[in-house]
Each structure stands twice: as C-alpha cells, then as structure tokens.
Amino acid sequence: MFWDELKYDDKGLIAAIFQDAQSGEVLTLAWMNREAVQKTWEDKRVWLYRRSHGRIMMKGEQSGNVQNVQEMLVDCDRDAIVVKIEQVGGAACHKGYRSCFFELVTDEAELAAQGEPLFDPAAVYGKG
C-alpha cells in the first residue's frame, strides 16, 4: 500500500497540500502521519494528525467543514502529498476563510487579507 512507501520525517509526519479539486485553489498545508494517510484513503474524507490532541482527527469534525477526497498525488521524493478535495461548507480555514492562504503579499512587501470569513470562528469553536 502506498502509505508504506512514503517518507515520513523524524516526527513520523508528512506534509500534505489540500487543493480544491474544482478551482485548483490551495486551501491548506497540514501534516499527516501514516495512520492519517491510510484513514484518509479508506474513508475518502481528510484525516489529520493533531499534535495538540496526540491523535488523528477528521478535518471538519468540529466545524462540519469536512473535506471529501477526489484524488491523491505523491511527489518525486515521496515526502509530500497533494490531496484534491471537495470542501464542504466552503471554508477550509479555522479562521473562517475559504483558504488558509488569505493574506496576499503586496507590492510594498506587506501582508493584506483578501476576502471575508465565511463563518465566525468564535461561534463555531466556542472561543468567543
């Protein structure tokens, strides 16, 4: 199985890029361990390793914004993955934005937020 052929780092993790299968927009860079890769492939929904919880968790478990897997690709060094997904709920970022990459570098080398959050993180995660 391909998860046995991947190169995990010294923490047992591999970088995974999550990309909207339709638009091609890059939504998130996150980390998976071997268990998360296998579970994602089997479940056809994205699972990630959460260091803060010490276990794998389904992406969107709390917010409902799960990611349905369309395709998985592995790079030439087998130490990175692209997962093409359908984003349920429209927002991949825990800050409520569609993509985690919502800050654009301007011509003045500053960061400028693009667009608006699609949900209120405080309401969803109860930190408000």
Add this chain to the structure above:
Amino acid sequence: MFWDELKYDDKGLIAAIFQDAQSGEVLTLAWMNREAVQKTWEDKRVWLYRRSHGRIMMKGEQSGNVQNVQEMLVDCDRDAIVVKIEQVGGAACHKGYRSCFFELVTDEAELAAQGEPLFDPAAVYGKG
C-alpha cells in the same frame, strides 16, 4: 517587510508551495529560509534554500527551468507560503516532469506515474 513576520521552524525554514499561476497545478513543495523569501520577492524569480549546498540558490539555475513569480500568499499561521509562478521550460521537477507530484494514488492504493518527463535529467544534470 513580510519576511520578518513569518514563522520559520527550528531550522530557520518555511514550507513553500509552488503553483502554476495559469493552470493552478501544484508543481513543488520546497523550503525557503528568510533570505530566500526576501530574495524571491525582490528578484521576482524563485530562490530556495538548498541544505546540500548550505546556501540559497535560484530555482532552475542549472536546468534553466526558472520560475517567474506572479503572486505570493501567506497562510493563517504565517508558517507556509504559496508562490504562484510561471514555469519557464515547462518542467519543475528535477526528474524532468512538469510537476513533482506525478505519482497518482490508484484505487488499489498503489502509486502510478502520470505523463512523461519533458527533459532527460541525466543530460541536464550530468549524472548520466
């Protein structure tokens, strides 16, 4: 300047995703240090930190397949970058493929190479 606001890891590096600005195809995941981020922004061509050389090098320096920068985006944790680029020469991968992510995960959970190399690595890098 934005390169001072990024979160570099304990090796001084940040993950960068290189994406074709036209097609949206993810071409490479690579690592930059602060110097590489600044140089890339200033030069409008991609520079990477090469651990094997202990210094930053221009992407495509040897193969001619340089990457012209169109846009840079930073994620919510400021510990990852997306760089939208124009790929000169058509191939981003040192194995000659257009994208480093040329192995597709099949329905049998195996890896299957997609497409053909656009150049011969042995001829370009002199390892033949």
